[in-house]
Amino acid sequence: MGTQESDEQARGAGRRAVLGAAVLGAGGAVLGLPGAAGAAGYGGAAGGRGGGLKSLPVPTIVGHRGASGYRPEHTFGSYDLALDLGAHVVEAGDLVSTRDGHLVCRHEPEIGGTTDVADHPEFAGRRTTKSLDGVPTTGWFTEDFTLAELKRLRAVERIPANRPHSTLYDGRWGIPTFEEVLTWQDEQTRKRGRQVWIYPELKHPTYFRKLGLGLEERAAKLLRKYGKDRKNSPVILQSFEPTSIQRLNKLVDTPLVVLLSGANTRPWDFAEAGDPRTVADLVTKKGLREIASYAQGIGPTVDLVIPKDANGDLTEPSSLVRDAHAVGLILHPYTVRNENPFLPPKFRRGTAADAYGDVFGVFQAYFATGIDGIFTDNPDTGLLAREDFLSGRHVNR
Numbered sequence: 001m002g003t004q005e006s007d008e009q010a011r012g013a014g015r016r017a018v019l020g021a022a023v024l025g026a027g028g029a030v031l032g033l034p035g036a037a038g039a040a041g042y043g044g045a046a047g048g049r050g051g052g053l054k055s056l057p058v059p060t061i062v063g064h065r066g067a068s069g070y071r072p073e074h075t076f077g078s079y080d081l082a083l084d085l086g087a088h089v090v091e092a093g094d095l096v097s098t099r100d101g102h103l104v105c106r107h108e109p110e111i112g113g114t115t116d117v118a119d120h121p122e123f124a125g126r127r128t129t130k131s132l133d134g135v136p137t138t139g140w141f142t143e144d145f146t147l148a149e150l151k152r153l154r155a156v157e158r159i160p161a162n163r164p165h166s167t168l169y170d171g172r173w174g175i176p177t178f179e180e181v182l183t184w185q186d187e188q189t190r191k192r193g194r195q196v197w198i199y200p201e202l203k204h205p206t207y208f209r210k211l212g213l214g215l216e217e218r219a220a221k222l223l224r225k226y227g228k229d230r231k232n233s234p235v236i237l238q239s240f241e242p243t244s245i246q247r248l249n250k251l252v253d254t255p256l257v258v259l260l261s262g263a264n265t266r267p268w269d270f271a272e273a274g275d276p277r278t279v280a281d282l283v284t285k286k287g288l289r290e291i292a293s294y295a296q297g298i299g300p301t302v303d304l305v306i307p308k309d310a311n312g313d314l315t316e317p318s319s320l321v322r323d324a325h326a327v328g329l330i331l332h333p334y335t336v337r338n339e340n341p342f343l344p345p346k347f348r349r350g351t352a353a354d355a356y357g358d359v360f361g362v363f364q365a366y367f368a369t370g371i372d373g374i375f376t377d378n379p380d381t382g383l384l385a386r387e388d389f390l391s392g393r394h395v396n397r
Contacts, residue, residue, distance in 0.1 A: 055195065059373045060332065063376070064377045065094065066092065067085055068377045070165070072114070072156055073107060077172060079181075085379040087379035089236070090196070090199065091198070094106060094108070095203060097208050097211075097213040098145055099144060101213060103215065104150060105181060106175065107203075108203060109143060109203065109207070110132065110139040112127075112140050114155060114156060116154050120152070123145075133268040154173065155172075162342075164354055178222055196234065199238060202215045205241050205269070206241060206268055216244060220251035224252070229252040235254050235255070236255045236256075239259060242270075245294060249295070256295040258298050259298075259299040259334075260279050262304075264278055264279070285323055288324055289327050291327075292327040292328055298324055299334055304318060305317060306365060306369065312345050331371045331372050335375045336359060336376045338356045338377070339353065339355065340352065340356070343358070343362055344362065347361050347362050367385070367389040
């Protein structure tokens with residue numbers, strides 16, 4: 001084995017050692033639905049001792065794009081509110097690139113649905129159609145703007161039909177850069193007297209690399225600049241492309257997580273390389289062992305943890321939690337939202353698109369499987385559900 005390969009394996013082993021206290025145990029069994037598991041299942045993992053990921057409570061509540069259930073996503077208004085509501089970690093940054101190579105925080109490179117770019121006549125000519133991971137997409141793309149131009153735009157609510165209240169804040173905040181997020185993280189850590197954690201995602205890295213705008217090197221450079229490239233750094237990096245995480249593994253010691261979409265989907269970097277494997281292959285015992293060689297966790301869609309039937313209702317948990325823990329990987333599934341359309345039918349209340357359902361019941365189902373944390377647009381709801389779970393208050397409505 002070459003020296004570089006040895007160094008990379010040692011780096012991965014060191015990060016997994018830091019992670020160990022946050023995992024429920026290599027032999028942790030998959031538990032049933034609400035009521036099947038008690039708070040004891042989280043044992044010493046929730047103690048918050050030590051540095052790095054060992055300091056995170058379990059289950060960890062991750063504010064998805066901030067507190068995006070209440071404020072336009074990926075704004076400092078959303079990030080601040082997530083901390084105010086008590087989120088353990090803030091997903092501050094879906095990282096995409098500008099034309100001049102700056103990393104900015106947007107859900108996608110296409111920004112027509114998350115900014116007021118359509119209201120700027122000077123940018124009307126930049127509306128175009130591109131192939132984004134094989135999907136024809138029409139709109140305005142960050143790589144066609146300089147950072148100075150993007151700073152003229154304001155953020156808006158992405159799904160106003162589900163969150164009409166959030167439109168009150170349309171135009172209030174601009175687009176953050178990743179460097180601004182790193183500075184904000186330090187400022188908020190000092191202000192709040194506790195370590196603030198962030199969970200940036202590299203979006204469509206193969207797409208940007210083909211444009212000459214590689215995301216990994218830019219992210220790693222900023223992390224090194226701010227001293228956040230170490231295994232104990234309060235940053236978790238994630239991507240839906242396994243090769244992007246492998247590339248990051250060579251650049252930084254920061255904890256790494258592979259995101260996993262539906263079982264029948266194929267990561268775009270695999271598609272580009274002609275690799276026939278799908279997510280279903282990655283969540284086998286063999287696939288998870290391979291992921292554990294370069295990453296410390298996985299971020300599966302919740303449907304990989306508890307599959308749904310043809311009606312969209314929850315069935316029995318899969319073996320994913322047990323299998324991932326057996327190879328030392330943590331699991332932070334995504335995403336729980338309060339609104340009816342995002343909940344399994346049996347947990348919905350009423351028919352209004354913006355009405356809340358029995359999201360507490362949904363949280364209990366996922367917590368009971370033994371996951372290490374979960375992404376939610378509503379951190380306050382997630383924290384209250386977590387409190388219920390850890391205290392044994394499993395309310396079946």
